[in-house]
Amino acid sequence: MSAPPLLDVKDFGLEFRTRSGTVRALEGINLRIHKSEIVGLVGESGSGKSVLSYALLGISDRAAKVTGGTAIFGGLDLLKASEKTLADLRGREVSMIFQSPRTALNPIRQVGLQIEDVLRRHAAAPGADLGKSLRERAVQALREVAISDPQRRHAAYPFEMSGGMCQRVMIALALACRPSLLVADEPTTGLDVTTQAAVMDLITSLARERQMATLFITHDLALAADYCDRIVVMHAGHAVEAAPARALFTQARHPYTARLLSSTPDDKTRSAQSLQPVPGNLPDLRRNDLPGCRFADRCERKTEQCVNERPALAADAAHSVACWHPLFGPPSARSHGSEVQHA
Amino acid sequence: MLDAAPLVNKLSPTPTPAPQAPTAALLSLERLHRRFNVGGGRQLHAVDDISFDIAPGESVGLVGESGCGKSTLVRLIARLLDTTDGRIVFSGDDLAAIPAKRFAKAKQRPAIQMVFQDPTDSLNPRFTAREAIREPLTLLTGMKRGEADARVDEVAAQVGLPAVLLSRFPHQLSGGQKARVGIARALAVKPTLLILDEPTAALDVSVQAVVLQLLEQLKRDLGLSVLFVSHDLNVVRLLTDRVAVMYLGKLVEIGPSEHVFRSPKHPYTQSLVSAIPGQGPRIKLSGEVSSPIDPPPQVCRFHGRCPRGEDRCAREAPPLRMVGSQLVACHFADPAAT
Numbered sequence: 001m002s003a004p005p006l007l008d009v010k011d012f013g014l015e016f017r018t019r020s021g022t023v024r025a026l027e028g029i030n031l032r033i034h035k036s037e038i039v040g041l042v043g044e045s046g047s048g049k050s051v052l053s054y055a056l057l058g059i060s061d062r063a064a065k066v067t068g069g070t071a072i073f074g075g076l077d078l079l080k081a082s083e084k085t086l087a088d089l090r091g092r093e094v095s096m097i098f099q100s101p102r103t104a105l106n107p108i109r110q111v112g113l114q115i116e117d118v119l120r121r122h123a124a125a126p127g128a129d130l131g132k133s134l135r136e137r138a139v140q141a142l143r144e145v146a147i148s149d150p151q152r153r154h155a156a157y158p159f160e161m162s163g164g165m166c167q168r169v170m171i172a173l174a175l176a177c178r179p180s181l182l183v184a185d186e187p188t189t190g191l192d193v194t195t196q197a198a199v200m201d202l203i204t205s206l207a208r209e210r211q212m213a214t215l216f217i218t219h220d221l222a223l224a225a226d227y228c229d230r231i232v233v234m235h236a237g238h239a240v241e242a243a244p245a246r247a248l249f250t251q252a253r254h255p256y257t258a259r260l261l262s263s264t265p266d267d268k269t270r271s272a273q274s275l276q277p278v279p280g281n282l283p284d285l286r287r288n289d290l291p292g293c294r295f296a297d298r299c300e301r302k303t304e305q306c307v308n309e310r311p312a313l314a315a316d317a318a319h320s321v322a323c324w325h326p327l328f329g330p331p332s333a334r335s336h337g338s339e340v341q342h343a
Numbered sequence: 344m345l346d347a348a349p350l351v352n353k354l355s356p357t358p359t360p361a362p363q364a365p366t367a368a369l370l371s372l373e374r375l376h377r378r379f380n381v382g383g384g385r386q387l388h389a390v391d392d393i394s395f396d397i398a399p400g401e402s403v404g405l406v407g408e409s410g411c412g413k414s415t416l417v418r419l420i421a422r423l424l425d426t427t428d429g430r431i432v433f434s435g436d437d438l439a440a441i442p443a444k445r446f447a448k449a450k451q452r453p454a455i456q457m458v459f460q461d462p463t464d465s466l467n468p469r470f471t472a473r474e475a476i477r478e479p480l481t482l483l484t485g486m487k488r489g490e491a492d493a494r495v496d497e498v499a500a501q502v503g504l505p506a507v508l509l510s511r512f513p514h515q516l517s518g519g520q521k522a523r524v525g526i527a528r529a530l531a532v533k534p535t536l537l538i539l540d541e542p543t544a545a546l547d548v549s550v551q552a553v554v555l556q557l558l559e560q561l562k563r564d565l566g567l568s569v570l571f572v573s574h575d576l577n578v579v580r581l582l583t584d585r586v587a588v589m590y591l592g593k594l595v596e597i598g599p600s601e602h603v604f605r606s607p608k609h610p611y612t613q614s615l616v617s618a619i620p621g622q623g624p625r626i627k628l629s630g631e632v633s634s635p636i637d638p639p640p641q642v643c644r645f646h647g648r649c650p651r652g653e654d655r656c657a658r659e660a661p662p663l664r665m666v667g668s669q670l671v672a673c674h675f676a677d678p679a680a681t
Binding site: 263 | 549551574628
């Protein structure tokens with residue numbers, strides 16, 4: 001991995017100004033994705049996975065405020081780019097697959113036309129085959145995601161298709177302009193295991209074929225392990241552990257990752273009583289006195305240091321952890337300015 | 344050791360005991376059918392000739408892809424929907440004879456209770472937790488308010504819902520707490536059959552673990568019969584004694600959960616089990632699900648998608664037969680196969 005990363009997020013922070021207080025949604029996020037790499041972003045709801053991906057695409061809620069950091073994508077800082085630059089980028093260089101395809105697709109427009117809309121918006125995209133009509137290219141996009149009879153399906157409305165089929169259309173839509181980075185936000189939630197496997201196979205095989213980098217957001221650790229090269233675990237707006245997929249399962253270093261694994265039933269679980277749920281709840285991110293490690297209040301290894309100092313994820317190590325007392329290996333390095341400033 | 348197991352099955356002169364409950368069943372589905380008219384004289388076969396039993400205290404899982412008829416079957420059993428044909432024998436009475444419209448007033452109504460999928464969507468936002476749990480008590484058992492409130496306190500304690508939370512509205516409760524309200528509401532009227540429809544699908548893994556522990560403990564303490572519908576096969580394996588697999592309205596395999604998951608016999612179950620994340624190699628299915636509208640009765644529903652599919656499968660629909668410890672609807676199911 002000596003080549004520069006395709007996407008390099010450093011020390012990224014974001015908050016929401018709301019009437020009931022400021023929600024510190026993301027803090028000190030480091031994340032790197034290389035070309036052709038599939039990175040899983042895993043965590044419970046409320047951990048900031050989707051907020052992070054929306055921010056990268058510049059589609060955050062109006063109340064969101066970037067508090068710091070950079071997100072360099074192909075020489076451009078996504079956090080500082082103008083809306084016009086981002087609009088040209090979205091759908092062409094960076095694409096997103098949303099969670100529920102039925103809500104994300106336009107219900108009253110034929111799916112083929114929706115794909116044509118994207119192609120028309122980015123008509124000048126490099127690699128656009130101008131010799132072909134938009135219709136031909138839309139049909140081709142449907143064929144590439146293994147939709148049978150794409151000529152006929154071009155004229156279908158989302159309600160005429162099954163959930164798995166709609167998700168294929170979403171994928172066709174996202175990949176129509178051959179982006180170099182795909183963000184897939186829970187692309188298989190609500191689908192059956194068999195359909196889920198088919199959709200994941202499709203995304204990963206297209207990604208490998210086109211050397212596309214993929215950020216795969218999910219709450220399902222086992223699914224991430226099956227398809228990702230690396231996994232980043234998030235908790236309450238912090239990235240707490242980043243590791244090659246296999247290493248995360250065999251040698252989880254962060255207590256939260258370990259708890260997450262032991263609370264998920266797998267084929268060896270004999271009784272629900274043997275599951276070990278994560279104690280407590282996510283901290284309220286509006287609090288002024290959030291501990292340095294946001295897992296501290298739920299953690300049995302908590303010390304004074306966890307409350308006072310924020311552990312950071314090393315950006316370059318293969319297996320890094322943001323924890324002062326990890327289950328394995330050395331603790332996080334102390335970084336300058338990591339002391340918690342209480343407002 | 345591995346070779347010896349199938350031999351025993353072949354040599355054994357007596358048929359292996361049926362996976363059906365040995366004692367009197369609490370619920371017995373007998374050749375249950377539900378067809379929907381879809382216009383032009385055509386019919387959609389949502390539930391097609393399904394028979395199985397649930398014994399007192401037994402928990403049975405129901406799995407299959409969306410569109411396979413799971414939800415229709417559940418709605419038939421909960422008597423929210425009328426049957427086209429067949430019997431639903433519950434504690435000796437045929438419930439299919441009672442029209443769904445009149446079932447709300449039937450004496451068996453409190454005995455069958457359901458916990459719905461999304462605890463946020465299935466609770467009335469303008470009812471406090473106490474009101475939500477109390478409603479079935481006053482409506483179905485005719486309890487007076489004071490008596491009902493005492494029962495609410497009792498059942499809230501049973502599901503681990505702190506009494507202080509009873510005065511809160513759903514939006515003031517966490518996902519796990521709402522799930523407990525949904526369960527308490529179903530248990531309040533002391534049902535003998537509890538239907539759980541994806542009870543943990545909307546919950547995070549750590550909350551899910553707590554709810555699964557609660558369900559396991561309630562099942563044991565109360566001796567309930569449970570019908571458990573879920574997409575998450577690891578959860579089904581954990582909470583059920585037997586599992587029934589549906590494909591396009593048909594029951595294709597049923598047997599003890601451990602056996603079905605460890606050694607599935609029907610090619611569809613095999614692909615389903617292999618698709619659980621975190622397992623070994625997957626059996627991929629090609630082709631599309633065939634249409635549930637007027638399916639040709641002599642063709643196996645899985646034909647066209649089945650990795651094994653042969654001519655015979657298109658001429659002769661396979662009946663359920665004993666293979667090892669499971670009932671399987673496939674001509675080629677092999678007791679030796681793992």
